[in-house]
Amino acid sequence: MAKPKVTNDRFRVSSLLGDRLRERKVSVAEVLHEAGLPPHFLDQKKIHASTAQLFALWEAIGKVSGDPGIGLELGAEPRFERFDPPQIAAACSRNFRDALKRIARCKILICPEEIRVHPRGEETTVEFAFLNDECAEPDVLVDVCLSWTLAIGRRGTGGKVDAIGLELIRSAEHRELLEEHYGCPIVFGAKRNAIVFRTSDLDLPFITYNEELVKLLSEQLDQEIEAREAELGVREQVKRALKHSIAGKRPSREEVAKHLHLSLRTLQRRLQEAGVTFKQLVQDTRADLARQYLTDRSLELSEVAFLLGYEDPNSFIRAFQDWEGTSPGAWRERNCLN
Structure with missing residues (x-):
């Protein structure tokens, strides 16, 4: 059965995406042309896209770059200055569990998407769900989401968090690349795209914890969330x-x-x-x-x-x-x- 649609269909796209593509010698003009988007789409201060536009954009990034690992690389971005405010707030959280909760709540700013955290005994699965998808999520976008989740956990704990499993809807193309990046067994042809962690790892303290910065960012994000919720x-x-x-x-x-x-x-x-x-x-x-x-x-x-x-x-x-x-x-x- 298809997922019920939500009335809002507006994602926020990072204003840094264009620069990050240019750094990797990926032609932004070609990407936007391939995606059927306006030439200056990524030059706006505030960029919003529908689900269809977002999927077309990431499909185009994968095609134009010709690099099967570009999503993994973009998701694992190590530089703080390339993070947007919700990502900074997550990285500065008290622990991995808090980071996941914080970014899940912030997703209301870039709906319709949810982070679903499913604890099952000693394992916890983290799944990104796109609520208005009428076609499969682009592999590159899935890579960005899952790779980012692992990177935040590793960065925050000083490398103590490891993935113990990965579920991917796609076929087993580029298996070696993915296994090397995630360092865990991968199930291809799964029913969802998800990453699995040890439940105990969610409570490991973040060495990047910054209470003052989290408070400052949280106040700003709360104002935006309240404005967005007023629309619902x-x-x-x-x-x-x-x-x-x-x-x-x-x-x-x-x-x-x-x-x-x-x-x-x-x-x-x-x-x-x-x-x-x-x-x-x-x-x-x-x-x-x-x-x-x-x-x-x-x-x-x-x-x-x-x-x-x-x-x-x-x-x-x-x-x-x-x-x-x-x-x-x-x-x-x-x-x-x-």
Whole structure:
């Protein structure tokens, strides 16, 4: 089943991308021509692109550069001066877990994209999801995202974080290049693009931690996030907050209000004005996520129940029956052919 589209389709593109391509002797003019974008697209102070434009841009970068490793190289950029504010905030976080949470929250500035962090015992998977994709994500863009995640962990901990697995939708082309870069086993032909870490590594302290800089950047980013969230209805805001907090526990109004920087009374009032209840949005969010998780056959039904905040798998099965009129297992068989 296709992912539900979100109404916003605007990514923020780094204003440094043009310079970074020129440094690598990649013709920006050729890239933009190949992508069907205006000649001065990357010269703007604030660059925004739709999903289609973003994918076309990264496809063109891969084609024009002729370098299968350019995404890995761009993602692993070591120079702080080439980081944008959200990336700097992540690098200056307290630990790897905090960095992932911080960048995930900042993604609201460059929606529609999410960072999904799935803890499963001793392993934690980090997945980048593009919410309005009607075609496959360009390999170069996937490389940038996953390589950047590993680089932030390694940089912050002084090289103590290692990837222990990689899942790629693509075929096994350039296997040696990818294995050398990530230093871990790779599953090709997977159902998602994701990188796997030891859960314990997420709590390793960052030697790059800078409390004052994080505070300064966070204040700036919070202002931008608040402005962006003002464009969204309360329904979408609450569902976004629930998706980030629902795994392994019963969602609460208090936690969602805190995530949205609202008082509990203000949240209740806005829900009432929108004609929707918190319970209804919890159920809607769980239903959306359930369909997403069930497409991953590596997840047992009990694990899906946990990720949706159910203490008892049977409660999840009964709820899913109400949503879809069938059991989770039957839905998975019907909708996931592979």
